[in-house]
Ligand code: SF4
């Protein structure tokens with residue numbers, strides 16, 4: 020297990036390095052440091068000196084990837100890429116181009132993100148499994164047929180529709196919850212309910228259908244016939260035998276997103292005015308704030324890699340065939 | 345023993361969407377303590393009958409359409425699901441064919457067994473049951489998961505679950521078809537012992553005549569959903585009446601039939617709308633047979649036969665014509681010589697990525713004579729399939745030499761290797777998996793010709809047609825796809841593909857083990873004819889000893905990757921030297937003559953290779969003290985007969 024984690028961590032380094040380089044290159048293909056300086060200074064106050072000064076203050080005055088004039092290893096280290104991007108590997112995010120401490124911002128904003136993403140995730144899984152089990156219990160009846168029809172319909176509707184429709188119905192017409200906004204602490208509850216509910220509902224269509232397929236695949240298997248031949252009721256067959264087996268593909272398919280829950284959802288947060296990391300990223304992109312964008316992309320890929328490793332570990336833990344080989 | 349009827353099935357009909365009546369009016373009764381065997385080939389409806397009795401037919405595709413299933417006075421087809429559920433497991437229990445998949449992989453044995461027991465004293469009773477069915481370490485097994493147990497052990501667990509609630513009737517649906525013969529013998533013995541002890545009625549479903557003979561008091565022979573003959577075991581095996589039953593007996597390969605072709609239907613069944621269901625294949629078909637369906641009539645001595653000519657005295661089923669056995673000449677010289685072959689298998693852990701080497705074939709030397717058949721016999725895990733692949737160099741050799749027609753082939757590569765591979769072709773157990781489903785039959789057969797560039801494209805077509813004719817596939821099939829053929833026909837196509845490049849040796853890896861006996865007979869006849877006509881040599885990899893007796897010239901017996909005995913087929917059959925060989929042959933259930941000696945092998949092949957001493961010593965009934973640490977080498981007895989045993 021330890022060896023596995025070490026090996027995984029070693030694999031992650033080149034991947035993260037590549038992601039970093041790619042973000043860097045892509046960003047500067049679109050924006051040159053001069054453009055950034057002009058944008059941040061505000062176009063009116065631009066003078067050549069001010070641009071040079073801004074670039075110097077923010078560390079963009081060195082060559083991008085390779086420093087011809089420096090000596091030895093400094094050819095690599097005295098560059099914008101090395102100075103600004105490599106620090107991410109020790110989680111030193113530095114300051115944003117506007118001078119704010121990115122690490123501090125992330126620590127602040129991760130909680131509102133989590134407040135929405137985590138309940139959406141957990142409740143979503145429970146609801147999807149329940150829906151799927153319900154349909155499987157009533158398989159090949161009209162109920163199953165109607166349920167499937169509803170799922171396909173729900174899947175086909177854009178999630179923007181749920182957001183706007185939900186805000187209109189519950190926020191505007193019924194006035195049950197605020198339309199958007201956020202407050203810290205316990206007051207967060209009334210702001211969080213609507214995005215969570217909408218997040219769960221917009222996910223049922225696709226996942227419910229997928230899980231139903233997982234269950235049906237299991238129900239065809241020989242061990243289910245053995246269980247029935249023992250005289251078990253359909254309920255015990257479903258809950259004790261089928262559910263446990265179907266949880267293996269379900270769990271392994273969802274675990275990958277668990278670490279990324281911290282990063283929140285771009286769409287949800289900006290529509291509901293939640294001051295989380297999703298909205299943060301979106302703002303940074305709009306403001307051409309390279310330092311912040313880069314930090315968020317780095318975290319995103321890091322969490323994804325961790326998620327993949329977690330998937331393998333979960334697989335090992337839940338499937339005795341692998342755990343006890 | 346009381347003779348109260350436990351189960352009465354009367355006029356049972358079960359229909360499957362798209363297949364019509366799979367069970368069409370089947371009736372029988374089983375009394376307490378008795379066993380009835382349902383004997384039939386695939387498509388006979390035998391498993392469907394078993395599932396219909398349990399009401400476990402997968403709806404809505406399958407439906408019970410009519411009849412009665414009376415169990416201890418209750419008609420099971422007329423009660424609600426609620427009551428039926430109480431009968432399942434408690435009144436009627438079932439053992440299934442595939443021990444690999446019949447248990448839930450994520451629940452422990454204890455949990456699954458516990459579901460059949462009352463909550464009070466569950467563990468104690470569970471352990472007792474596991475002990476009773478012969479698990480060597482019940483406490484360990486109780487907490488283990490199914491994949492940690494071997495197939496035989498899992499089947500014992502399934503039996504333990506079945507007998508847990510003391511059912512009045514046990515249904516066993518081909519419980520040993522997926523197991524090795526030595527394990528099969530143990531499991532069958534276990535079922536019989538439990539039946540005697542509990543005075544259970546047993547409904548035993550099988551396709552194997554030997555197994556039927558061992559297990560039955562009464563046998564019902566099924567063909568396409570109806571009982572065509574039913575009789576006591578003694579009468580059925582002494583004097584089979586129905587033409588189908590007689591054909592079945594004639595299709596079984598055996599030592600007595602060596603040199604003769606087996607009786608095999610030359611027609612594929614054409615579906616009969618009216619009249620006798622067997623009329624399409626029947627050799628004694630009468631004009632009236634096609635008009636009205638014969639009824640199951642009571643013949644002499646309680647034999648019931650569904651045939652118009654029952655009780656008319658007839659000659660015994662014709663045996664095939666005997667031809668001189670051409671391959672019997674050992675002076676033909678060796679085609680292939682293998683010396684000290686070793687093959688390693690690298691086991692890699694999926695997640696941890698550790699690798700270790702396991703030697704699966706160890707120092708194997710063998711020779712295949714021109715025009716002869718060498719049978720490579722072994723149970724699962726013996727390394728027989730690996731050895732077959734290593735001989736064609738499809739797997740890398742870890743040691744040893746290969747000579748083909750006197751030339752060293754151990755290290756040839758590139759063009760030379762390809763040319764040589766043309767001389768050796770393989771056919772496999774599952775013809776469907778080895779034929780590309782997207783290619784037509786013509787393309788499949790022509791592929792070998794094309795790949796080996798032996799023939800201009802123009803003459804290829806006629807050659808393909810000729811090959812298909814040779815294996816008995818109609819020439820018009822050339823544009824059809826593999827899925828449009830039956831299993832037996834697909835195996836013929838695979839043979840045609842192998843023949844296309846005019847090989848000298850064909851490696852047959854269990855080519856008939858997935859086929860019904862009558863289809864197997866067709867394939868065996870074909871292989872025999874090809875050997876006689878073209879002087880082909882065969883390396884016949886099998887676990888089926890009846891095949892060995894019928895067609896092998898020389899025999900090599902593998903155990904745990906090593907040769908433990910070899911010799912001519914007569915030497916091995918009449919005078920087996922190695923205790924494993926003896927018990928292997930004794931484990932095959934027979935109906936033609938009683939087993940020579942009654943030795944049952946203990947236990948199973950150990951999971952870890954036995955590193956020291958005789959690989960068979962943990963299971964050997966005659967082991968000497970030094971067998972534990974001293975490895976026996978092959979030593980000669982009579983001319984060419986060798987065995988690796990200290991005895
Ligand atoms: S009834 Fe006729 S066709 Fe059917 S088995 Fe008897 S003889 Fe053959």
Ligand code: SF4
Pocket residue numbers: 922923924958959960961964965966967968971976988989990991
């Ligand atoms: S060498 Fe010993 S253990 Fe091995 S088969 Fe012979 S008698 Fe049995």
